[in-house]
Amino acid sequence: xxxxxxxxxxxxxxxxxxxxxxxxxxxxxxxxxxxxxxxxxxxxxxxxxxxxxxxxxxxxxxxxxxxxxxxxxxxxxxxxxxxxxxxxxxxxxxxxxxxxxxxxxxxxxxxxxxxxxxxxxxxxxxxxxxxxxxxxxxxxxxxxxxxxxxxxxxxxxxxxxxxxxxxxxxxxxxxxxxxxxxxxxxxxxxxxxxxxxxxxxxxxxxxxxxxxxxxxxxxxxxxxxxxxxxxxxxxxxxxxxxxxxxxxxxxxxxxxxxxxxxxxxxxxxxxxxxxxxxxxxxxxxxxxxxxxxxxxxxxxxxxxxxxxxxxxxxxxxxxxxxxxxxxxxxxxxxxxxxxxxxxxxxxxxxxxxxxxxxxxxxxxxxxxxxxxxxxxxxxxxxxxxxxxxxxxxxxxxxxxxxxxxxxxxxxxxxxxxxxx
Amino acid sequence: xxxxxxxxxxxxxxxxxxxxxxxxxxxxxxxxxxxxxxxxxxxxxxxxxxxxxxxxxxxxxxxxxxxxxxxxxxxxxxxxxxxxxxxxxxxxxxxxxxxxxxxxxxxxxxxxxxxxxxxxxxxxxxxxxxxxxxxxxxxxxxxxxxxxxxxxxxxxxxxxxxxxxxxxxxxxxxxxxxx
Numbered sequence: 248x249x250x251x252x253x254x255x256x257x258x259x260x261x262x263x264x265x266x267x268x269x270x271x272x273x274x275x276x277x278x279x280x281x282x283x284x285x286x287x288x289x290x291x292x293x294x295x296x297x298x299x300x301x302x303x304x305x306x307x308x309x310x311x312x313x314x315x316x317x318x319x320x321x322x323x324x325x326x327x328x329x330x331x332x333x334x335x336x337x338x339x340x341x342x343x344x345x346x347x348x349x350x351x352x353x354x355x356x357x358x359x360x361x362x363x364x365x366x367x368x369x370x371x372x373x374x375x376x377x378x379x380x381x382x383x384x385x386x387x388x389x390x391x392x393x394x395x396x397x398x399x400x401x402x403x404x405x406x407x408x409x410x411x412x413x414x415x416x417x418x419x420x421x422x423x424x425x426x427x428x429x430x431x432x433x434x435x436x437x438x439x440x441x442x443x444x445x446x447x448x449x450x451x452x453x454x455x456x457x458x459x460x461x462x463x464x465x466x467x468x469x470x471x472x473x474x475x476x477x478x479x480x481x482x483x484x485x486x487x488x489x490x491x492x493x494x495x496x497x498x499x500x501x502x503x504x505x506x507x508x509x510x511x512x513x514x515x516x517x518x519x520x521x522x523x524x525x526x527x528x529x530x531x532x533x534x535x536x537x538x539x540x541x542x543x544x545x546x547x548x549x550x551x552x553x554x555x556x557x558x559x560x561x562x563x564x565x566x567x568x569x570x571x572x573x574x575x576x577x578x579x580x581x582x583x584x585x586x587x588x589x590x591x592x593x594x595x596x597x598x599x600x601x602x603x604x605x606x607x608x609x610x611x612x613x614x615x616x617x618x619x620x621x622x623x624x625x626x627x628x629x630x631x632x633x634x635x636x637x638x639x640x641x642x643x644x645x646x647x648x649x650x651x652x653x654x655x656x657x658x659x660x661x662x663x664x665x666x667x
Numbered sequence: 668x669x670x671x672x673x674x675x676x677x678x679x680x681x682x683x684x685x686x687x688x689x690x691x692x693x694x695x696x697x698x699x700x701x702x703x704x705x706x707x708x709x710x711x712x713x714x715x716x717x718x719x720x721x722x723x724x725x726x727x728x729x730x731x732x733x734x735x736x737x738x739x740x741x742x743x744x745x746x747x748x749x750x751x752x753x754x755x756x757x758x759x760x761x762x763x764x765x766x767x768x769x770x771x772x773x774x775x776x777x778x779x780x781x782x783x784x785x786x787x788x789x790x791x792x793x794x795x796x797x798x799x800x801x802x803x804x805x806x807x808x809x810x811x812x813x814x815x816x817x818x819x820x821x822x823x824x825x826x827x828x829x830x831x832x833x834x835x836x837x838x839x840x841x842x843x844x845x846x
Contacts (some may be wrong), residue, residue, distance in 0.1 A: 271815045286740070298827050299834070371762055387762060388769040388826055395830050400816035434685050435732035440763050468732060470761050523736065525685050630687060630736050632694030 249498020251406045252473055253441045256382040256495060261398075267407035270503070273398035278362040280373060280383075281390060282313040282350045282606075283332040287369050289389050292335050298300055299395050303339050306397075310341040311359060313350030316606045321613075348578025348604035351375050351462065351546040356580050358487035358588040362476045362494035367393050372539045372546050372627060374469075375462035378454060379484040380476035380494050382441075385465070404470055405504035405592030407437045410446030410495075413512025418662035420556065420645035421456030422548055422625060424448070425463050426527040431509055434525035438468035440504055443497065445475060448511050455550040461628060462547040466524040489617055518658065519643035522631045529629035530648060536658040538642065541649045542634070543599075545609045548625035553646035554585045558593040560650035560664040566598035567656040572649070573614050574599045599653070611635050623652040670822055673753050673773055673792040675724035675783050679713065681756075685735040691742035698741075705745035710758060721749050726792075728784055729756030734763020743767055755780050755792065755799065755810070768817050771825030775799070777810035794818075 250258070250265070258266040260274040281288050295301045304310055312332055320326040329345070336343035348352045351372050354360060362380035366373060371385030384401075386392075392399045409428060429436075442464045449457065457474055460652050464472035475496035476484065484494075516530040543549060543557055554576060566572045576582035581603060585591045595601055607613045609626040615635030616622060622634055622641050629641035646654070647661035654664070689697050692708050699705050710717035727746065733756035743751075745804050753773035757780055766775055775792050777783075777799055784790065788803040792810070813821070816829075823829040 294827060299830065385762070387766040389765055391769075391826050392830060396833060399817075402814045402816065403725065434735055435758060435760070438732065438758060439764075468735075468760060477710050523685060525735070611669060630689065630694070632689075632697070633737070637694040 248423050248502060248579065249500040251441070251443065251501040251503070252380060252404055252475055252495055252497045253382055253443070254403060254501070256363055256365050257401065257403050259363070266403050266645070268403050268504070270403045272401060274365060274401050275352040275398045276367045276393050277309065278359045279310045279390070279393045280350065280354055280359060280365045280366055280368040283317050283328055284316055285328060287390070288312070288332060288433070289328060291394050292331070293392050294391055301395060304341065304394060307340045310339070311354065311357070312341060312343045313353060314343060314345035314584065315348065315604070316610070317612065318346060318605045318607065336391055345568070346579070349546045349606055352458070352577045352581070355379065355458070356487065356578060358489040360484055361488040361490045361492055362481065362484050364490055364494040367399065367405065372462050372464040374464040374471040375458045375546065375653070377461040377464070377471055377473035378457040378529070379480050379494070380474065381469065382473060384471050404439060404441050406441045406443045407469070407505045407507070408443045408445065408503045409507045409509060411444065411448035411509050411511050412446050413448060414451070414515065415448065415511060418647060418665050419514050419516055420647065421452065421459040422643070422645040423514060423517045425460040426519050426643070427514055428460075428509065429466050429510060429525060430466050430527035432507065432654045434466060435468040437464070440474040442467055442469040443474070444472060446508070447564065450473060450479070453552060454483055455483055455552045458550065459547050468596040513550055516645060516648055516661065518648075519629055521629045521640040521642065524628055524630070524643070530644060530658070530660060533642065533658050534587070534660060536621065536642070538621045538623050538652050538657060539570060540614075540616055540620060541570065541651045541653045542575070542608050542614070542622055542624040542626055543646050544573065544577065545626045546577060546606070547627050547647055549575055549577035551584055553625060554581070554590045554594070555588070557650035558590040558643070560647050560661055561597035561599070561654065562593045564597055564654050564664070566653045570653050570656050571614070572599045572653040573608050574601045575608050576604055578604050611630055623649045623658060625649055669797055670794040670818065672794060673724070673726060675726045675752055675790065676722065677728050677788050677790060678721045678725035678751060679710070679717065679727055680781070680784065681727065681729045681733065682781065684731055686733050687736035688734050688738050688742040689736065692745050695737050696741070700741070702744050702748035704739050706748040709728060709742070709745040709749065718749055721751065723750030724752045725750060726790055727751055727754045728780055729754060730781055731757045732760050733758070734760040735770050738763040740766060740770070743770070743772055747772060753792065755790070757781060761826060768820050769826040771823070771828065773821055775810050777808060779808055783808045787805040
């Protein structure tokens with residue numbers, strides 16, 4: 248009987264061939280990734296030293312740190328945190344990347360999304376490295392284990408396989424596909440499992456679209472998502488890979504906990520209504536809802552195809568006076584390309600407020616709403632208080648729909664702006 | 668070292684599936700750190716008298732996918748400060764589960780628990796027997812076993828204790844040769 252890609256990766260990382268879902272092993276992460284955040288990295292650095300007497304991590308080349316939250320700093324305490332991270336990185340010869348973009352994206356740009364690699368982070372959105380056939384887990388405070396020990400204890404997860412079929416309608420984007428998956432499988436449909444994605448829709452989907460979907464795996468209950476490497480992802484990933492690993496894929500006779508086939512050929516744009524990422528609804532049911540804020544960005548959706556779609560909607564048009572449209576490209580690499588293409592020019596000309604890459608809009612550190620305000624957002628999450636007051640609301644939509652709402656000041660169907 | 672059975676009353680039953688634990692202290696308080704301050708704010712939206720009713724050792728009961736969303740640590744910091752000894756739910760969201768197990772806070776997955784308890788029933792979580800006893804109603808229900816790592820982490824009181832235990836095991840292994 249064959250193995251899933253997840254079982255193969257953990258078999259290699261643990262040195263125990265033939266692992267199956269349910270086996271418990273010690274596995275060595277190929278890469279340990281984190282961004283600095285109070286209560287995580289500062290605590291880990293302190294506990295390493297104070298609790299375990301470890302001054303330096305073993306194999307510093309396995310570690311990488313990002314400074315992407317609280318960028319730019321607005322208090323001395325935030326800058327203290329960053330300085331502590333820089334100092335720790337320098338002392339440990341661990342690279343610290345700052346102002347290059349959101350770490351989950353930059354990690355892929357820098358080759359940490361090596362196909363076949365096993366990666367851990369405290370944050371679950373690292374799942375998006377699964378786009379490249381990398382097994383990337385967000386383990387919260389268990390990350391300390393990877394800083395203190397070479398291997399971490401892990402129970403090999405079962406896998407739910409989802410095959411997406413059909414070509415997407417114009418105006419339907421990867422975000423719609425993901426939130427439709429949540430609608431079909433439910434918010435606990437893949438609980439404690441890996442969401443493995445395939446099918447002809449995925450095969451013809453861009454890397455960026457796949458990143459948007461795998462980024463959000465946690466909202467199906469999954470601990471990560473993964474796609475078998477293919478001709479779309481391998482050229483990108485191989486050119487940047489940091490390890491000479493042989494890419495692996497699920498065997499045809501691999502054992503899955505469940506298999507689903509989801510036809511997305513008739514899917515229409517969706518909206519995820521507050522206050523839960525479980526609330527996928529047809530966008531058509533919420534047209535006309537007044538909104539004052541738009542956020543186009545995040546580790547899920549602030550990539551070139553998102554920026555291009557928004558620019559296509561906004562080109563030659565204007566953001567409604569008083570509407571706050573925040574556009575935050577996911578990385579500097581993406582922002583530079585968007586500038587070169589003239590996409591940023593179109594967005595700025597339309598009245599968008601374009602910022603350099605940062606996580607801060609997504610988690611309500613800047614650009615916040617007051618009570619009673621509503622946003623359309625491509626951010627990761629729509630829970631209460633995520634972008635300001637607990638009495639503000641977040642409607643998650645695709646990038647084109649954020650742009651359409653910015654024109655009208657209410658939730659709008661982007662498709663009429665995309666024609667012609 | 669074996670896990671001690673949990674024994675306590677059902678201090679509250681959260682019947683909402685996909686429950687976002689941040690609601691326990693209120694989203695606007697989610698950045699507070701002080702346990703006493705958080706405890707004073709806990710459950711105001713559900714039962715303002717909660718803090719005066721709860722006793723050390725009491726348990727919480729939840730529905731399916733308990734902890735869904737984007738769970739933060741303060742709600743259960745508040746609950747532990749009030750003496751809550753663990754959570755039993757139909758099932759858990761993985762991020763929440765991992766976070767609280769790392770804090771050494773017992774979590775028990777028990778499909779059927781909602782129909783098995785009423786508020787203030789006296790429960791006992793029998794880890795070895797993989798079952799939960801309802802001493803008030805005289806009934807028993809099976810619960811799911813913990814993974815080896817999760818059990819070790821709870822036995823050690825959380826991630827730091829668990830890693831110290833691994834250090835001790837490693838030392839023993841080096842001294843005695845591989846096992």
